Amino acid sequence: MTASTRLPYLATAALSGLLFGAGLYVSQMVDPLKVLRFLDFTAIPSGGWDPSLAFVIVPAIAVMFVAVRIGRRRNAPVFASExxxxxxxxxxAPLVLGAALFGIGWGMSGICPGPAIALIAFWPPDLLVFLVAMFIGSYAGALVIPSGHDRRLALAR
Amino acid sequence: MDSFSPIPALAGGVLIGLASALLWLGNGRIAGISGLFGQLLPPARTVIWRLVFLVALVLGALAASYLLPGLGVGGPGGQPARLAAPPAGWSVPAPLWIAVSGLLIGFGTKIGNGCTSGHGVCGLARLSKRSFVAVGVFFAVAIVTVTLTGIV
Known part of the structure; x- marks a missing residue:
């Protein structure tokens, strides 16, 4: 039907997912307690702060920054039309409020959506509760911004 | 500082960057996990590649834990993964604490159009003004939340 069901497109998605999941394990961002030790700035004076998360996100941004530059010199991606x-x-307001609510949830558990999915590989107790709740929250969010795309676009374009 | 691990952190960050670069240059898609996840729901349009990506993400974490065991949490050589317990003194049952956290994360990333990957990695790399605001807000609020709850 569309480009997104062709094999090279799906293979690219699969390889990207594999690399992403491997990166979350290697960086240990799959450990919610490690993420919380980054977010705990009160531990800086005592030397107990764990700056690892910054060492993860900065090179990730740098690599992606180069990819964005390369992309701007091309008309289209390799396996899609645009x-x-x-x-x-x-x-x-939805951007700022949404980021704030996400920040509260992230600070409560140390889990953001990527690690939440990657943790399925290691299945800690209560992960299912988290995933179902995240799914329900996401669905509720879609209902709060009714008829989604067009109205959202009118607000934030 | 016991848990600080700069080399695995840098290596993992490069892998995440490569994953995002590949999806962008190959398929023209932002590797934003909350968006990928949220758009599995009706009225979803293109579900298959999102499912493929998310299943591969789980398998990638699993495979890496066998190839490079013992980096910390997960896999055959690692400690068992566990979620954070509610702060001492709050007397909230763990599943309730985790459920509220999950609801806020699902809802917040949906109306705010992104999370640590979509806004944090891809958005900042694209120099998106919205992403700079979102990242500033969610990091600041998360740091305040950790401080106020005393969860660590």
Missing amino acids: FNEPEFHHID
Whole structure:
């Protein structure tokens, strides 16, 4: 039907997912307690702070920054007809409120969505509770921004 | 500082960057996990590649834990993975604490259009103004939340 069901496209998605999951394990961002030890700035004076998360996200951004530059010199990605650039540009209330609510949830558990999925590989107790709750929360979010895409675009374009 | 691990952190970060670069240059898609996850729900349009990516993400973490055992949590040589317990003194049952956290994360990333990967890695790399705001807000709020709850 569309480009997104062709084999090279799906193989690219699979390889990207494999690398992403491997990166989350190697960096140990799959350990919620390690993430919380980064977020605990009160431990800085005592020397108990774990800066690892910064050492993960900075090279990740750097590699992606190069990829974005390369992409801007091309008309299209290799296996699709266009780059799906996000269409929103303005700072609006849902962006700020959503980021704040996400921040509260992240600070409560040390789990963000990537590690939440990767943790399925190691299946800690209560992970299912977390995943179901995240799914319900995401669905509720889609209902709060009704008829999604077009209205959202009008707010934030 | 016992748990600080700069070399695995850098190596893992490069892998995550390569994963994001590959999905962008290959398929023109942002590797934002909350978006990939959220758009599995109706009225989803293109579900198959998202499912492929997410299943591969789980398998990638599992495979890496066998290839490089004992880096910390997970896999045959690692400690068992566990979620954070609610802060001492709050007397909240662990599943309730985790459920509230999951609800806030699902809801917040949906209305805010992204999480640590979509805004944090891809958005900052694209120099998106919205992502700079989102990342500043969620890191600041998470740090305040950890401080106020005393969960660590």
